[in-house]
Amino acid sequence: MDERLQRAAAAVRTAGSDWAILTNFDSICYAVGHVVPIEAGPSPFAGGSTTAFVSADATCGLVAANVEAGADASRADATILYEGFSYDHAVDVVSNYAEAVGAMKTRLGVGGVLAVEPESFSARLAALLEPSRTVDLTPALRRVRATKTAAEMETLRRAAQAAAVGQAAFHAAARAGRTELDVFAEIRAAIENFAGGRVPITGDFLSGRDRTAAFTGWPIDRIIRPGDPLMSDLAPRVAGYWGDSCASAVLGIPGEAYLALFRAAKGGLDRALEIMRPGLVIADLDAELRRHVGRAGYRYPHHSGHSIGTSVHEWPRLVPYERAPLETGMVVMVEPGAYDPEVGGVRTEWMIEITADGCRPVAPFEHNPSIACA
Amino acid sequence: MDERLQRAAAAVRTAGSDWAILTNFDSICYAVGHVVPIEAGPSPFAGGSTTAFVSADATCGLVAANVEAGADASRADATILYEGFSYDHAVDVVSNYAEAVGAMKTRLGVGGVLAVEPESFSARLAALLEPSRTVDLTPALRRVRATKTAAEMETLRRAAQAAAVGQAAFHAAARAGRTELDVFAEIRAAIENFAGGRVPITGDFLSGRDRTAAFTGWPIDRIIRPGDPLMSDLAPRVAGYWGDSCASAVLGIPGEAYLALFRAAKGGLDRALEIMRPGLVIADLDAELRRHVGRAGYRYPHHSGHSIGTSVHEWPRLVPYERAPLETGMVVMVEPGAYDPEVGGVRTEWMIEITADGCRPVAPFEHNPSIACA
Numbered sequence: 001m002d003e004r005l006q007r008a009a010a011a012v013r014t015a016g017s018d019w020a021i022l023t024n025f026d027s028i029c030y031a032v033g034h035v036v037p038i039e040a041g042p043s044p045f046a047g048g049s050t051t052a053f054v055s056a057d058a059t060c061g062l063v064a065a066n067v068e069a070g071a072d073a074s075r076a077d078a079t080i081l082y083e084g085f086s087y088d089h090a091v092d093v094v095s096n097y098a099e100a101v102g103a104m105k106t107r108l109g110v111g112g113v114l115a116v117e118p119e120s121f122s123a124r125l126a127a128l129l130e131p132s133r134t135v136d137l138t139p140a141l142r143r144v145r146a147t148k149t150a151a152e153m154e155t156l157r158r159a160a161q162a163a164a165v166g167q168a169a170f171h172a173a174a175r176a177g178r179t180e181l182d183v184f185a186e187i188r189a190a191i192e193n194f195a196g197g198r199v200p201i202t203g204d205f206l207s208g209r210d211r212t213a214a215f216t217g218w219p220i221d222r223i224i225r226p227g228d229p230l231m232s233d234l235a236p237r238v239a240g241y242w243g244d245s246c247a248s249a250v251l252g253i254p255g256e257a258y259l260a261l262f263r264a265a266k267g268g269l270d271r272a273l274e275i276m277r278p279g280l281v282i283a284d285l286d287a288e289l290r291r292h293v294g295r296a297g298y299r300y301p302h303h304s305g306h307s308i309g310t311s312v313h314e315w316p317r318l319v320p321y322e323r324a325p326l327e328t329g330m331v332v333m334v335e336p337g338a339y340d341p342e343v344g345g346v347r348t349e350w351m352i353e354i355t356a357d358g359c360r361p362v363a364p365f366e367h368n369p370s371i372a373c374a
Numbered sequence: 375m376d377e378r379l380q381r382a383a384a385a386v387r388t389a390g391s392d393w394a395i396l397t398n399f400d401s402i403c404y405a406v407g408h409v410v411p412i413e414a415g416p417s418p419f420a421g422g423s424t425t426a427f428v429s430a431d432a433t434c435g436l437v438a439a440n441v442e443a444g445a446d447a448s449r450a451d452a453t454i455l456y457e458g459f460s461y462d463h464a465v466d467v468v469s470n471y472a473e474a475v476g477a478m479k480t481r482l483g484v485g486g487v488l489a490v491e492p493e494s495f496s497a498r499l500a501a502l503l504e505p506s507r508t509v510d511l512t513p514a515l516r517r518v519r520a521t522k523t524a525a526e527m528e529t530l531r532r533a534a535q536a537a538a539v540g541q542a543a544f545h546a547a548a549r550a551g552r553t554e555l556d557v558f559a560e561i562r563a564a565i566e567n568f569a570g571g572r573v574p575i576t577g578d579f580l581s582g583r584d585r586t587a588a589f590t591g592w593p594i595d596r597i598i599r600p601g602d603p604l605m606s607d608l609a610p611r612v613a614g615y616w617g618d619s620c621a622s623a624v625l626g627i628p629g630e631a632y633l634a635l636f637r638a639a640k641g642g643l644d645r646a647l648e649i650m651r652p653g654l655v656i657a658d659l660d661a662e663l664r665r666h667v668g669r670a671g672y673r674y675p676h677h678s679g680h681s682i683g684t685s686v687h688e689w690p691r692l693v694p695y696e697r698a699p700l701e702t703g704m705v706v707m708v709e710p711g712a713y714d715p716e717v718g719g720v721r722t723e724w725m726i727e728i729t730a731d732g733c734r735p736v737a738p739f740e741h742n743p744s745i746a747c748a
Contacts, residue, residue, distance in 0.1 A: 025415050040576035040611075041399050041412035044687040048493050087677040090695050094492050094510070116497070118468050119422050123500040123508070124492045134497070138468070181571075185563030192555040198592045202414035218572045237414075303461040313418040321464050 001058060002075055003149040004030050009058035011115070011140035018112030020137050021129065022052040023120035026311035027141060032060050034074035035240040039200050043068060045084035047097030049120055052076065053110055061108050063100045065093065080104050094124075101128045115140070142315040146307060147329030152241065153353065156309070156331055159236065159243030160351045160363035162199065166191045166234040167247045167365045174251055174371050176226045180207050180219035187234065195238045202312060203233035203244070212248070212345035215302070215337060226252050226373050229344030233335075235312050242312040244333045245365065246349035252373035261338040261346040262369040264296035268336030269348045269367070272304075276334075276352060276359040282322040289336045290320075298338035300347070305334040308351065330354040331362065375432060376449055377523040378404050383432035385489070385514035392486030394511050395503065396426040397494035400685035401515060406434050408448035409614040413574050417442065419458035421471030423494055426450065427484055435482050437474045439467065454478050468498075475502045489514070516689040520681060521703030526615065527727065530683070530705055533617030534725045534737035536573065536610045540565045541621045541739045544606040548625055548745050554581050554593035561608065569612045576686060577607035577618070586622070586719035589676070589711060600626050600747050603718030607709075609686050616686040618707045619739065620723035626747035635712040635720040636743040638670035642710030643722045643741075646678075650708075650726060650733040656696040663710045664694075672712035674721070679708040682725065704728040705736065 008031040012020045022028050025036040032052045042049070046065045053061040064071035065084030072081060080103055082096035104110065110129060115137035126134070148156060169190035173183045184205050192199050205219035206212045212229045224230070233246040248265070250258055268289045275288060286304045293300060305318035308331055316324045318332060326332075335349035346369075351362040382405040386394045396402050399410040406426045416423070420439045427435040438445035439458030446455060454477055456470035478484065484503060489511035500508070522530060543564035547557045558579050566573050579593035580586045586603045598604070607620040622639070624632050642663045649662060660678045667674060679692035682705055690698045692706060700706075709723035720743075725736040 036415075038415035039413050040574050040609075040686070041410075042493070044685050046493060087675070087693050088695070094512070097493075118496070118498045119416070119420065119471075120494075121497050122492070123490070123495050123497045126497040126500070136468070179567055181566040182563050184572075185559045185566070188562065189556050189559030192559070192593075193553055193595050196595045197555075198558075200414055219566075221567050221570045235414075301461070311418050312414070319461050321462070 002033065002151065004152070005032070005054065005058050005060055005075065007144035008054045008141065009056055011137060011144045012054055012056045014140035015115040015135050015137050016113060017115035017135050018056055019110050020054040020115045021121060021125060022054065022117065023049045023122070024117045027117060028052045029240040029310040030145060032062050032074045032076040033240070034062055034064070035070055037069055039198065043084070045093060047082065047084070047093030047095070048122060048124060051101065051125065053104060053108055055108065059108055061104045063097070063104050078104065078107055098124060098128055101125065105129060145309055146315055147327055148309065148331050152309065155239050155241040156351070157362055159238045159241045162191050162194050162236045162238045163234050163243035163245035164363050164365040165194045166236065167232060167245055170232040170247060171249065171368065171371050174224060174230055176224055176251060176373060179221045179223055180205055181221055183224065184219040187232070191236050200237045201234060203235040204231060205233070206231040209344040213339050213341045215339060215345045215347065224251060229258060230371070231345060231347060233347065233349065240310055242308050244308055244312065244349065244351060246335055246347045247365070247367060248346040248348060249369050249371045251371050254369050257340070257343045259369060260296065261298065261340060261343060264293045264298045264338035265336050265346045266348045266367050267296065268293045269334055269350060272334045273352065273359060273361065276326060276354060277357065278326055278328045278354060280326045282316055282318055282324055282326065283320055285326070286318050286320050286322070293336050293338055296338065298340065300337035300339065302337065304336060305332050307332050326354050328354055328356050376407065376525065378526070379406070379428065379432050379434055379449065381518035382428045382515065383430055385511060385518045386428055386430045388514035389489040389509050389511050390487060391489035391509050392430055393484050394428040394489045395495060395499060396428065396491065397423045397496070398491045401491060402426045403614040403684040404519060406436050406448045406450040407614070408436055408438070409444055411443055413572065417458070419467060421456065421458070421467030421469065422496060422498060425475065425499065427478060427482055429482065433482055435478045437471070437478050452478065452481055472498065472502055475499065479503060519683055520689055521701055522683065522705050526683065529613050529615040530725070531736055533610065533612045533615045536565050536568050536612045537608050537617035537619035538737050538739040539568045540608040540610065541606060541619055544621060545623070545742065545745050548598060548604055550598055550600045550625060550747060553595045553597055554579055555595055557598065558593040561606070565610045574611045575608060577609040578605060579607070580605040583718040587713050587715045589713060589719045589721065598625060603632060604745070605719060605721060607721065607723065614684055616682050618682055618686065618723065618725060620709055620721045621739070621741060622720040622722060623743050623745045625745050628743045631714070631717045633743060634670065635672065635714060635717060638667045638672045638712035639710050639720040640722045640741050641670065642667045643708055643724060646708045647726065647733060647735065650700060650728060651731065652700055652702045652728060654700045656690055656692055656698055656700065657694055659700070660692050660694050660696070667710050667712055670712065672714065674711035674713065676711065678710060679706050681706050700728045702728055702730050
């Protein structure tokens with residue numbers, strides 16, 4: 001049995017429940033290994049959100065539309081695929097979903113206290129499953145997900161490699177006269193060829209002083225010019241797990257003001273690698289990184305990082321108010337930044353695994369402040 | 375007042391309800407003009423699905439996380455943006471969402487019979503809004519959405535233009551030795567530069583005999599070879615409205631067997647343009663297209679097309695069991711195909727607007743069965 005399912009079942013017990021009803025895409029992937037397609041939004045062929053069922057003793061099931069790619073290849077013990085569309089007869093997908101949920105309820109004996117995800121647990125599911133009571137699964141599930149299993153580490157490494165492939169493509173593709181979107185498309189092609197298929201990507205892609213100083217946003221049709229600061233924050237989802245990364249560079253030879261930003265941000269990342277180890281309280285890590293960047297005269301009005309897995313942002317986040325300590329097996333993104341409205345912005349980010357005696361970067365790539373200006 | 379809001383309010387009345395609670399991304403865009411970001415899945419910063427409220431007399435509101443791009447720029451009369459994340463203090467997004475919904479309920483006087491979208495109406499919303507009864511909004515809303523307003527036509531034309539830009543890029547970028555993903559990335563860059571930002575895209579991108587004969591699937595890392603049949607079904611979402619299109623071609627000079635497929639499919643599309651007019655029963659249109667392709671010796675085991683708008687597949691779909699007639703102002707995708715496992719597949723698709731006395735293609739592009747093999 002996959003260790004994630006065992007952990008999900010433990011969360012069901014911790015929540016004081018009999019069954020978990022999973023309706024968020026990240027928890028479905030975690031518990032039963034089905035990667036819900038997300039790039040085009042919820043499917044017009046679905047009668048309800050794809051739903052996984054996990055009992056306190058680790059029985060699990062999956063209900064999805066039969067047109068949902070990959071739904072027949074999960075780790076679930078029981079799978080019911082309802083008809084989502086037919087070209088030759090009328091299909092009522094909402095009724096079909098309800099029937100499939102009812103059939104799964106009967107087959108697995110779903111009932112009692114249900115632990116749910118309140119963002120997405122539907123009133124329809126509540127009516128169908130008739131829980132004696134519902135509780136929020138989120139706190140217990142996020143806790144077991146915070147450290148990664150060996151199988152997860154392998155998948156996360158591949159996702160981090162995909163991000164690194166994207167950063168190499170960023171340096172190769174950035175050229176004066178291209179739009180941000182042109183460069184982003186080449187980055188995307190490199191990542192998708194690495195993965196062998198389409199890959200959802202979030203993050204930021206920014207060029208120019210003003211956009212990089214403001215530090216968030218998807219690419220637009222702005223034309224890149226020689227001397228522009230660039231920021232490439234790439235978070236691809238590969239096989240259900242997110243990679244992440246941020247590289248920053250100038251197109252051409254960076255000036256001293258930019259290099260000062262770069263040294264501050266990269267110095268923060270280097271400092272993180274020196275001090276991260278099991279037991280370090282996250283608030284203390286966060287404070288040290290802000291101090292480090294602050295000594296150079298800069299600050300970053302955003303988190304210092306976040307955990308990552310089947311969701312791109314998981315608990316614990318690296319924020320001043322997080323009192324949890326780092327633990328062996330956590331995988332966190334560390335991304336200190338330095339911003340100056342007169343110069344631009346720099347953020348340097350790697351994925352870092354917490355090991356028994358410290359930490360190590362996962363599939364790191366070189367942080368280089370200069371891109372040759374062809 | 376935007377005509378879509380008036381129509382949504384009419385649907386609220388038709389459903390026998392006092393308020394509609396909109397939780398699907400397409401209906402939110404339709405009613406209040408907010409384009410929910412979808413490409414990376416539901417946001418990890420949201421405490422519930424973005425929610426719009428529309429009364430029977432066309433008052434409307436929107437609740438979204440404050441980190442959701444564009445949520446402050448909708449057509450809603452009232453907007454409440456709850457805190458989705460802060461780097462310097464703890465945020466309980468699920469509670470914040472609930473509070474925002476409660477505040478909107480009070481501000482607008484939401485109550486009575488609620489018309490909901492059962493796929494996504496959450497148990498949390500049901501508990502917060504305490505409806506006297508809920509009814510399904512879907513049938514009434516899909517009915518008012520089936521014909522497009524003047525503003526929608528303008529947006530759909532731009533989405534169709536984006537698809538046509540993509541098809542031009544398909545012909546320009548397809549080359550032997552490239553992967554499907556390489557070509558798709560150039561298509562995507564062309565569409566995104568046209569739109570000025572990132573664009574969700576669904577559809578199919580396929581190369582080779584076996585993949586095009588099987589006719590559905592996203593691009594993979596298969597290397598395109600001279601003589602390959604290619605199928606480029608591109609559906610981009612621009613400003614909340616989907617374009618769609620399918621082009622098919624051989625890389626090089628097509629043989630007679632391929633041209634027979636091409637003539638059958640394209641002939642079906644041409645036939646549709648001859649006969650589509652208000653009053654034509656969709657089942658009769660569907661039957662005529664299948665007859666036309668059938669006379670050439672082929673069939674297509676999929677729909678003949680579908681309506682399009684803020685959802686990529688809307689009612690009415692062009693299927694054998696649809697008894698509704700075409701109406702002035704409908705916008706439908708028509709996509710007959712012809713498939714032969716020994717040769718490959720061809721599908722030719724345009725967006726077509728039903729006019730008072732017939733129909734016309736929206737932003738059509740040339741269907742050309744050959745791509746010069748460099």
